[in-house]
C-alpha cells in the first residue's frame with residue numbers, strides 16, 4: 180500500500196513582489212528518494228523551509244504522515260537546510276547533545292552518527308574549528324540522530340570533496356534501503372539521476388514536472404539515423420509526427436521527438452518511402468538534457 | 483517540559499566562555515562593591531565624627547535588617563542591571579546569528595518553546611542573582627549585627643523579592659529587544675540608549691501620573707535609596723517600603739515583554 184509521507188497543497192509564498200512559490204502541489208510517498216530540482220531561486224529552499232515550519236506560507240497547507248505539522252512530528256524528521264547551523268563555541272559532541280535533547284534521543288546515539296559521517300576523531304573539537312566540509316558532515320550526522328523516518332537534505336554535497344560526495348551518495352542509498360524516505364534538493368543532476376527514484380522540477384515557484392526519474396529519462400525521444408541518401412532521409416523525417424528538431428552532426432542525423440518514439444515504427448515508415456537505413460540507434464538522454472529542455476519549454480508542463 | 487527546555491539552555495552555555503566571563507565579572511563586581519563600600523564608609527564616618535559638633539550615630543550599612551535594603555539597592559543600580567541584561571541579549575541574538583533558532587525549530591522545538599526557554603532562563607538568572615545577593619547579605623549581616631534574632635534577620639528580606647523583580651523586569655525587556663532586533667550590537671545599543679537616556683528624558687517630560695507607569699522607571703522605583711542615619715540628620719527621606727503599585731507595574735511590563743516576544747517569533751520567518 181502506498182503511504183503518503185508528505186502532502187503539499189496549493190502552497191504559495193511571496194517575498195514582497197517576488198513570488199517564491201506559486202500554488203505548489205506535491206506528494207511524497209514512503210520509501211521514495213525524492214529529488215527537488217530547479218534553477219537558483221526557483222523555490223526549493225522555500226518549499227523545504229515551509230514544510231519544516233521555519234518559513235511561513237501566505238496560503239496553502241501541508242501534512243506530514245497525514246497529520247497537521249507540529250513540533251512533535253518534526254522530531255521524527257532529520258533535516259539540513261541550506262547550511263550547517265550549530266553553536267560555534269560548542270564541540271561536535273556538545274552540539275549533538277543539544278539536538279539529541281530536542282529530539283528526545285539518548286546521548287548514546289551521538290557516537291553512532293559521528294562514526295557514520297566520519298567525524299568521531301573530531302567529536303571533542305569546537306565547531307568553529309571545522310572546515311566547511313566537516314561542518315556539512317556534522318549537519319548530516321545531526322539529521323541522522325534518532326533514526327528519523329524522513330531525511331531532508333538541501334544540497335547535501337555542497338562543499339564536500341569528491342570522496343565526501345561519493346560517501347554521501349552511498350549513505351543516502353544505504354539509508355533509503357532501510358525504508359527511510361529521503362527528500363533532497365540538488366543542482367547535481369547526475370547525482371539525482373544516480374540516487375533518486377522520483378523528481379519534481381520547479382521553475383520560478385511553479386511545479387513543471389513531477390514523476391519517477393525513470394519516466395523522465397527512460398523514454399526514448401531521440402533517434403540517431405544514417406542512410407545513403409541523407410537529403411531524402413532529412414525530408415522524410417521532417418514529415419513525421421511530433422518531431423521537435425533535427426540536427427546533423429558528423430554525418431549522422433539526430434531526430435528529437437516530443438513524445439516517446441518507437442524505432443521499429445520509424446524504420447517501417449522510412450522503408451515504405453524507399454529509404455533504407457544503414458544506422459539506427461536510440462539515444463538515451465541524461466536527466467540533465469531533459470531538465471534543460473523542460474526549463475526552456477514553457478508549454479510543456481506535466482504535473 | 484520546563485526541565486527539558488532548561489536543560490537545553492544549559493547545554494548551549496556549557497562551554498561558552500564569554501557567558502561565564504560576563505557572569506564572573508558581575509559576581510566579582512557585586513562582591514567588590516558590597517565588601518568595598520563598607521571600608522570607605524567606615525573611614526568617612528570616623529572622619530566626620532572627629533570634626534562634627536553633633537554626635538554621629540554609629541552607622542553600618544550591613545546590620546540586620548537594613549542590610550537587605552542597602553545591598554539590593556546597590557545591586558539594583560543601572561550598571562549592575564545592565565550586565566545580566568547584556569548576557570540575555572547575547573544569548574537571544576546568538577540564536578539568530580548562528581541561525582540555530584532555525585535549526586532548533588527544524589529539530590523539533592515549537593516557536594513558543596523557543597521563547598519559553600529564554601523566559602525560563604531569564605527567571606533562572608534573576609533567581610540565581612537574588613540568591614547570590616542573599617548569601618552576601620547573610621554573611622555581611624552576621625558579621626555586623628551583634629545580636630542576631632531570626633525576626634530581625636528576616637524582617638526586611640522582602641527587599642530580595644523586589645530585587646528579583648528588578649532583574650526579572652529589566653532582563654525581560656532585554657530579551658524582547660533581542661527577539662525584535664536579532665542583532666546583538668543593535669539590541670545592546672537600543673537597550674542602553676533607552677534605559678539610560680531615552681526613558682529618563684521621557685520621564686522628565688511626562689505628566690506625574692505617567693511617570694510611575696513607564697517600565698524602566700517602575701523598575702527603578704521598586705527599591706529606592708535607603709535612608710541612612712546620615713541622611714536622617716539632613717532631613718532627607720526616601721521610601722523605606724516597596725509600593726504595591728511598582729510591583730504590579732513591573733509585573734505587567736514583564737508579562738507584556740514576554741507576550742510581545744512570543745508574538746514576534748510566531749509571526750516571522752526564522
Ligand SMILES: Nc1ncnc2c1ncn2[C@@H]1O[C@H](COP(=O)(O)OP(=O)(O)OP(=O)(O)O)[C@@H](O)[C@H]1O
Pocket residue numbers: 194197198199217218219220221222223224225226
Ligand atoms: N528571506 C528572503 N527574503 C526575500 N526574498 C527571498 C528570501 N528567501 C528567498 N527569497 C526569494 O525567493 C525565491 C526562491 O528562493 P529559494 O531560496 O527558495 O530558491 P532555491 O530554489 O532554493 O535556490 P538555490 O538553488 O539558489 O538554493 C528567490 O527569488 C529568492 O530571492
Ligand SMILES: [Mg+2]
Pocket residue numbers: 223224225261333
Ligand atoms: Mg536553496
